[in-house]
Amino acid sequence: MDLRATLTPVFEDRFGTIPPIIVRAPGRVNIIGEHTDYNDGFVLPMAIDRAVWIALRRRRDRQVTVHSLDYSESTTFSLDRLRSAGKGWSEYLRGVAWALQTAGYALAGWEGVMVGDVPVGSGLSSSAATELAAARAFASVSDLEWEAVTMARLCQKAENEWVGVNCGIMDQMVSAAARAGHTLFLDCRSLTFEHIPIPADLSVVVLDTATRRGLVDSAYNERRAQCETTAHFFGVHALRDVDKHTFEARASELDPLTCRRARHVISENDRVTQAVVALRDGDAATLGAILDTSHASLRDDFEVSCQALNIMVDISRLAPGCFGARMTGAGFGGCAVAIVHAEKIQEFASHVARKYAQQTGLTPNIYICQAAEGAGPLLSSS
Ligand code: GLA
Numbered sequence: 001m002d003l004r005a006t007l008t009p010v011f012e013d014r015f016g017t018i019p020p021i022i023v024r025a026p027g028r029v030n031i032i033g034e035h036t037d038y039n040d041g042f043v044l045p046m047a048i049d050r051a052v053w054i055a056l057r058r059r060r061d062r063q064v065t066v067h068s069l070d071y072s073e074s075t076t077f078s079l080d081r082l083r084s085a086g087k088g089w090s091e092y093l094r095g096v097a098w099a100l101q102t103a104g105y106a107l108a109g110w111e112g113v114m115v116g117d118v119p120v121g122s123g124l125s126s127s128a129a130t131e132l133a134a135a136r137a138f139a140s141v142s143d144l145e146w147e148a149v150t151m152a153r154l155c156q157k158a159e160n161e162w163v164g165v166n167c168g169i170m171d172q173m174v175s176a177a178a179r180a181g182h183t184l185f186l187d188c189r190s191l192t193f194e195h196i197p198i199p200a201d202l203s204v205v206v207l208d209t210a211t212r213r214g215l216v217d218s219a220y221n222e223r224r225a226q227c228e229t230t231a232h233f234f235g236v237h238a239l240r241d242v243d244k245h246t247f248e249a250r251a252s253e254l255d256p257l258t259c260r261r262a263r264h265v266i267s268e269n270d271r272v273t274q275a276v277v278a279l280r281d282g283d284a285a286t287l288g289a290i291l292d293t294s295h296a297s298l299r300d301d302f303e304v305s306c307q308a309l310n311i312m313v314d315i316s317r318l319a320p321g322c323f324g325a326r327m328t329g330a331g332f333g334g335c336a337v338a339i340v341h342a343e344k345i346q347e348f349a350s351h352v353a354r355k356y357a358q359q360t361g362l363t364p365n366i367y368i369c370q371a372a373e374g375a376g377p378l379l380s381s382s
Pocket of ligand 1: 331
């Protein structure tokens with residue numbers, strides 16, 4: 001949604017002028033390529049039409065003051081004395097300022113108002129959206145050239161080292177570099193990417209299970225470690241370098257759990273490239289089947305799904321117009337994603353909402369998503 005109308009009056013109220021700069025950065029949903037980014041592999045996410053927005057103006061000093069409408073809370077910090085203030089939304093701003101300054105950028109201060117409609121905690125990357133919006137804000141007031149890959153890398157650094165969450169590069173890259181109407185086919189090693197158009201007759205639907213398990217961080221780190229150990233076993237830098245045949249030739253030397261984990265990553269990388277071909281050919285049936293296989297692999301081999309996600313995926317597949325569905329994001333709750341015939345979208349959504357509520361007693365959130373543009377300034381008169 002366009003949140004300019006929400007931000008502008010609040011900005012005017014506080015600063016007595018219309019905002020000279022408005023920036024936004026989107027959340028994301030991953031179509032396919034799960035738990036492959038930290039293995040130097042391939043991913044195919046798209047930015048969603050839900051974003052973090054900031055209306056701002058430059059300050060002459062080195063203070064940053066931001067009011068969050070979502071948290072009804074303000075934060076102020078000096079770019080000369082960056083210190084963590086604990087947890088919460090403002091750490092993303094401090095972290096990005098820290099990462100940019102560490103990389104040698106000379107930053108100006110600014111003041112503004114922030115609001116977002118990326119649901120927090122459901123796996124749609126509200127944190128990456130906040131980081132990229134902050135980076136865009138700093139870039140605008142400090143006259144930095146916007147280089148999407150560099151900015152995504154620095155925002156990931158903020159998340160890893162300042163906030164302390166060990167994520168890969170996918171979320172920041174798609175928030176930084178997405179194109180409207182397209183998915184982003186990204187090589188997470190070289191960070192080269194291609195925008196692949198989404199055929200007009202297909203809709204991407206995000207299905208929030210309304211569940212989130214607390215163990216996600218430790219399980220994520222454990223999976224990463226398992227992948228690194230296996231790459232080491234094969235004598236390569238990352239699992240990206242192990243192809244199916246090499247893996248199969250030596251699979252019996254691995255213990256069963258390690259073997260399953262590696263099989264997911266290696267087969268998922270192949271599925272991403274197959275999905276890109278299917279998308280280019282407009283072959284929704286094949287694309288859907290690839291998503292279904294990905295879900296089975298995440299559920300049985302990588303073991304990051306959960307009951308709510310499995311129920312959601314099973315219901316979706318049987319719903320009108322659905323070509324395929326799978327869990328998306330880190331897992332252990334959060335969202336599934338489905339590819340649905342555009343004409344059947346309302347029927348699909350009401351069917352899934354009803355059945356999921358019947359089977360789980362939970363009310364799902366269903367988002368019919370448009371592929372949005374990556375982080376950008378909207379108007380800049382200064
Ligand atoms: C989270 C991380 C991403 C990626 C996914 C799993 O969303 O932030 O970097 O690893 O999990 O594909």
